[in-house]
Amino acid sequence: MTSHSVPPVIDATGVTVDLGGTQVLRGVDLRVMPGEFVTILGANGSGKSTLVRALVGLLPHRGSIELFGTPLGRFTDHQRVGYMAQRPEAFSGVPATVTEVVVSGALSRRPRFGWPSRADRTSAADLIERVGLADLAKRPITHLSGGQQQRAHIARALVADPDLVVMDEPMAGIDAHSAEVFAGLLGELDERGTAIVMVAHELGPMAPLVDRAVHLDRGLVEYEGPALGPGTHDHAHDHAHSSEPTVTRPVPAEGPLPGGKA
Ligand SMILES: Nc1ncnc2c1ncn2[C@@H]1O[C@H](COP(=O)(O)OP(=O)(O)OP(=O)(O)O)[C@@H](O)[C@H]1O
Structure with a gap:
């Protein structure tokens, strides 16, 4: 899957970010190869x-970040990247329907803005069905529960069939059944060779899919190594006891427990 001739999907070196006068990231290195599923863990x-x-x-930084072999500052293939933010912004004004939200994810594939094609609508309808929102497809998204909105945003991130999917806690607010459905979708993407970077607190049904885990602690990579086998318990904690980790820094025995948002 990985080849020396193929550049990493993400090649980040010494990434440092200051926010509000605080150094929030303090020199993070991260390399993700095509088809890899990497999870970002941490308290x-x-x-x-x-x-x-x-x-x-989305944030100014120091250090180097390349996507698909191109420095971020010159990267223009935005359609190759599907990004799902941690807390999707609420819509203001007239709220879009679920279908409109999901289809809008496909429009980024287009060189110029235009109406969604029949194929876009078919893909969107398929994903809406897959995330269990078919009955709500015509509803304004603001009329959905938080977990249902989260599922719509997951579908939006996937509809353009990107080469890299970056998701910030996609599991937040979705129930166990939706998590299973979502794991199935990510499994298909993984088989297709899509690289996946997912921030998570716990992996649940995603655990068997994950190739590598990166554990952050106060803006530094505390642990980076292979993910363990199937399981639904705390991945971060497991790493502290893994028999074959690639530890870049010592991992405290009492790792942070998974938890929801504050
Ligand atoms: N705009 C900002 N100005 C100042 N500090 C910020 C800003 N945004 C985030 N931070 C701080 O940066 C640190 C890292 O925040 P970040 O949201 O990246 O953490 P996280 O690991 O994703 O946390 P969580 O698991 O709660 O989502 C936190 O201490 C946060 O308070």
């Missing part, structure tokens, strides 16, 4: 969201 406030936001060009 609340460790810098996970900051890292993925910097990687997709």
Whole structure:
């Protein structure tokens, strides 16, 4: 899958980000190869969201970030990257329907803005069905529960069939059944060779899919190594006891426990 002739999907070196006068990331290195599924773990406030936001060009940073072999500052293939923010912004004004939100994800594939094609609508309808929102497809998204909105945003991130999917806590607010459905979708993407970077607090049904885990602690990579086998318990904690980790820094025995948002 990985080849010396193929550049990494993400090649980040020494990424440092200051926010509000605080150094939130302190020199993070991250390399993701095509088809890899990498999860970013760590306690609340460790810098996970900051890292993925910097990687997709949403935050000024120091250090080097390349996407698909191109420095971020010159990267224009935005359609190759599907990004799902941690807390999708609420819509203002007239709220879009679920279908409109999902289809809008496909429009980034187009060189110029235009109406969605029949294929876009078919893909969107398929994903809406897959995330269990078919009955709500015509509803304004603001009329959905938080977890249902989250599922719509997951579908939006996937509809353009990107080569890299970056997701910031996509599991937040979705129930166990939706998590299973979502794991199935990510499994298909993984088989297609899509690279996936996912911030998570716990992996649940995603655990068997993950190739590598990166654990942040106060803006630094505390651990980076292979993900363990199937399981639904705390991945971060597992790493502290893994028999074959590639440890870049010592991991405290009492790792942070998974938890929801504060
Ligand atoms: N705009 C900002 N100005 C100042 N500090 C900020 C800003 N945004 C984030 N921070 C701080 O940066 C640190 C890292 O935040 P970040 O959201 O990246 O953490 P996280 O690991 O994603 O946390 P969580 O698990 O809670 O989502 C936190 O201490 C946070 O308070």
